Amino acid sequence: MSDLPILGATERPSAWKMLRAMVGIGLLCGLFIVAVYQTTLPAIERNKAEALQRAIFQVLPDAKSSMTFRLDGNGRFALLIDGEAEDRLVYAGYDHERELIGLAVEARGMGYQDVITVIYGYSFAADAIVGIRVLASKETPGLGDRIETDETFLKNFEKLDVTLAEDRSAPANPIEAVKHGRKEHPWQVDGITGATISSVAIADILRDSSAFWVPRIRARLDDFRQEEAP
Amino acid sequence: MKQPTTGTDEFVKGLWKENPVFIQVLGMCPVLAVSNTARNALAMGLATLFVLVMSNTVVSLLRNFIPKQVRIATYILIIATFVTVVEYVIQAISLELHKALGAFISLIVVNCLILGRAEAFASKNTLGRSILDGLGMGLGFVLALFCLGAVREVLGSGSLFGLSLFHDGFQNWVVMILPSGGFFTLAGWLLLFNWLKQRRGGEVAG
Numbered sequence: 001m002s003d004l005p006i007l008g009a010t011e012r013p014s015a016w017k018m019l020r021a022m023v024g025i026g027l028l029c030g031l032f033i034v035a036v037y038q039t040t041l042p043a044i045e046r047n048k049a050e051a052l053q054r055a056i057f058q059v060l061p062d063a064k065s066s067m068t069f070r071l072d073g074n075g076r077f078a079l080l081i082d083g084e085a086e087d088r089l090v091y092a093g094y095d096h097e098r099e100l101i102g103l104a105v106e107a108r109g110m111g112y113q114d115v116i117t118v119i120y121g122y123s124f125a126a127d128a129i130v131g132i133r134v135l136a137s138k139e140t141p142g143l144g145d146r147i148e149t150d151e152t153f154l155k156n157f158e159k160l161d162v163t164l165a166e167d168r169s170a171p172a173n174p175i176e177a178v179k180h181g182r183k184e185h186p187w188q189v190d191g192i193t194g195a196t197i198s199s200v201a202i203a204d205i206l207r208d209s210s211a212f213w214v215p216r217i218r219a220r221l222d223d224f225r226q227e228e229a230p
Numbered sequence: 231m232k233q234p235t236t237g238t239d240e241f242v243k244g245l246w247k248e249n250p251v252f253i254q255v256l257g258m259c260p261v262l263a264v265s266n267t268a269r270n271a272l273a274m275g276l277a278t279l280f281v282l283v284m285s286n287t288v289v290s291l292l293r294n295f296i297p298k299q300v301r302i303a304t305y306i307l308i309i310a311t312f313v314t315v316v317e318y319v320i321q322a323i324s325l326e327l328h329k330a331l332g333a334f335i336s337l338i339v340v341n342c343l344i345l346g347r348a349e350a351f352a353s354k355n356t357l358g359r360s361i362l363d364g365l366g367m368g369l370g371f372v373l374a375l376f377c378l379g380a381v382r383e384v385l386g387s388g389s390l391f392g393l394s395l396f397h398d399g400f401q402n403w404v405v406m407i408l409p410s411g412g413f414f415t416l417a418g419w420l421l422l423f424n425w426l427k428q429r430r431g432g433e434v435a436g
Contacts, residue, residue, distance in 0.1 A: 013297040021296045025304055029311035036315045043322035051325050113333070138333050145332065 051135070052119070056091045056104040059121030059131035063093025063101060069224065075216060077223035090213065092224045093121070100224050102130070103217055107209035112197040114138040116147075118205060120157065122214065124221075128186070129160040129206060137198075144198035152180075153192050153199060161186035162210045164218060170211050177203035237362050244366030251374030251416075252423040256343040260334045261375060262412035268391050270330050271379025272372065277320065277335060279368030281312045282344050286364035289352040296353075305348045306339070313338045343371065378415050382406045 056066050069077040071088040080089065091104040102123040108115050116139065121131040134148045147153060165172040173187040177200040183190040189203040250256045260278070265271040288308050289296075296304050317335050320328045328335070338344065347367055352360040383389060386406030388396045405411050 013299060018297050018300045021292075021304060022300055022307075025292065025296075025307055029307055033311055033314050036318050040318040040322040044318070044325075047321065047325045140333075 052091075052106075055119045055133045055135060056093065056121075058133050059104050059119055060093035060102050060123075061121075061131065062095055064096050065094045065098075066091050066104070067094070067224075068092075071216065075220065077217075077220050090217065100221070101125070103213075103224070105209060105213050106135070107205050109201060109205035109208065111137060111139050111201040112144045113140065116198070116201055116205065118202065120206060120209075122162065122210070122217070126159055127161070127163045129157055129162055129210065132157040132202075132206070139195070139198045144195045146192050146195045147198045147202050150192050150195075152190065156183075156189045159186065160189070160206070162214050164215060168218060169215055171214060175203055175207040175210060237358060240359050240362040241366040244363065244368070244370035245373065246370070248367075249370040249374060249423070250343045250367050251371060252419060253427075254343075255420075256346065257341045257371065258416075259337060260341065261378065262409065262416065264331055264334050265375050265378035265382055265412055265415070266386070266407045267330075267383045268376060268379040269327075271375040273320070273327055274331055274334060275368075275372030275375040277316045277331075278338055278341060278344070278371050279365075280316055281309060281338050281341075282347060282368040282371070283361060283364035284312045285309045285344055285348055286352040286360040287357065289348045290355060290357045290360035293353045301353065302345075302349070305345060305353075309344050309348070310339045343367065374419070377419055378412065381415050381418070382411050386411060 053066070057063055060066075068080040069090050069092060070080045071090070072078055077090065089106065092100055093102050093104060095101050102121055102125075104119055104121050106117065106119050108117040110116070115136070116134065117136040118132055118134050120129050120133075122128075123130040132154070137145065137148065139145045139147060160175060161173065162171045162175070163173075164170070171187070173185065175187050175189060177189045177191050178184075180191050180193045182188075189199065189206075191199040191203075244250065248254060251258075251261055257278070260274050264274040285305070285308050289305060292304075313336065316338070317328070320331065320335060347363060351363050355363070380390060383391075384395060385403045386408075388394060388400045388402050403411070406415065
C-alpha cells in the first residue's frame with residue numbers, strides 16, 4: 001500500500017477548533033449586537049414616542065392636544081406625568097376648547113406572521129371607532145400588509161360601532177370580520193380577499209380591546225374631564 | 231473567464247461586468263419588492279451594501295480561523311449580526327423608513343448575493359480585495375435598485391424622491407408601483423443590459 005495522501009481528501013479539524021470558531025464568533029457577534037442596541041435605543045425610543053403622538057392625532061383628527069392616562073388597579077384613570085408606565089395606557093384627545101372628544105387606545109394581537117400593534121380612536125360623539133393606524137406589523141409584503149393600505153378595508157374604521165349594551169358591561173354587538181362584500185352592520189369589518197388572516201386579526205384585536213376598554217372608559221369619563229387639559 | 235488581477239478590477243466588476251442584479255440576477259426578492267420608490271430602493275441598497283462590505287471584511291479576516299466544516303453556519307451568524315445592526319440603525323434614523331422597508335431588512339440575511347460573496351470570494355481572498363469586491367458588488371446592487379426604483383417612481387407616481395416631475399395632467403401608471411411593475415421594469419433593464427452586452431461582444435468580435 002502506498003503512503004501517499006489521497007487526492008481531494010481534506011484535513012479533519014478537531015472538535016475544539018470548530019467549537020472555538022463558532023462560540024468565539026457567536027460571543028463577539030452577541031457583544032456587538034448588544035452594544036449597538038444600547039447605543040441606538042434612546043433614538044429609537046424617541047422616534048417611537050414621536051410616531052405615537054402623530055398616530056394619536058391621525059386616529060382622532062379633531063383633537064388638538066392630548067394627555068396620557070393609566071388605568072390603575074381600582075378601575076380609575078390617573079394622569080400619567082412621568083411617562084414611565086408602559087401598559088394600560090390611553091390617550092385622551094381634546095379639541096380647541098379643551099373639551100374631551102375621544103380617546104386613542106393602543107392594542108395588539110397575533111397576526112399571520114407576528115404580533116400586530118395598532119392604535120385606534122374612540123369617539124364619544126359617534127360611540128364608535130373612528131380611525132385606526134397600524135404601528136407595527138410584519139404581515140406578508142403585498143398580501144397581509146394591505147391592512148395598512150387597502151382603502152376599502154380602512155373605510156371600515158371610519159365609524160365602527162362599539163355602542164355598549166344596556167347593562168354597560170360590554171359592546172352590544174362585538175366587532176366581527178365578514179367576507180369581502182358581505183358587510184351589513186356597522187359593527188362588522190369587511191375583510192380583504194387574499195389577506196383573510198390579517199384582516200380577521202385586526203377585527204379580533206379591535207373586538208377584544210374595545211370589549212375591555214370601552215365599558216371602563218365610559219364608566220369613568222370624569223377621570224378625563226377633571227384634569228385640566230393643556 | 232479571465233480572472234481580475236488588480237484591485238480596481240475587483241471593484242469595477244460588480245458595477246457592470248458581473249452586476250449582481252442585471253447580470254447574475256441575484257437577490258431578486260428585495261429588488262422587486264422594495265424598488266417602488268427611489269428612496270426605498272436606495273435605502274435597501276445601502277443597507278445591503280453595508281452588510282456585504284462588513285461581512286466580506288470579517289469573513290476575510292477570519293478565513294484561516296473558521297474550519298471549513300462550520301463555515302456556512304459561521305457566515306450566516308456574521309451576516310445576521312450586521313443585518314440586526316442595520317435594522318437598529320434604520321429604526322434610530324427613521325421609523326417610517328423602517329416601516330416602508332418592512333420585513334425585507336431582516337430578509338437581507340438570506341440574500342444569496344451576500345452569502346455567495348462570503349463563500350466564493352471573501353473566504354479565499356485577502357482583506358483588501360474582499361473589501362473592494364464587497365464595495366463593487368454592493369454599489370452595483372445599489373445602482374440596480376436605484377435604476378428600478380427611479381423608473382417605477384417616475385412612471386408610477388410622477389415624482390422622483392417625492393418631488394413632482396410632471397404637470398397635473400400626467401396620468402400615473404399605477405401598475406408600475408404595484409408588484410407587477412417591478413417585473414416589467416426589471417425586464418426592461420435586463421433587455422437593455424443584454425442588448426448592450428451583445429453589441430459590445432459584436433464590436434469586440436468585429
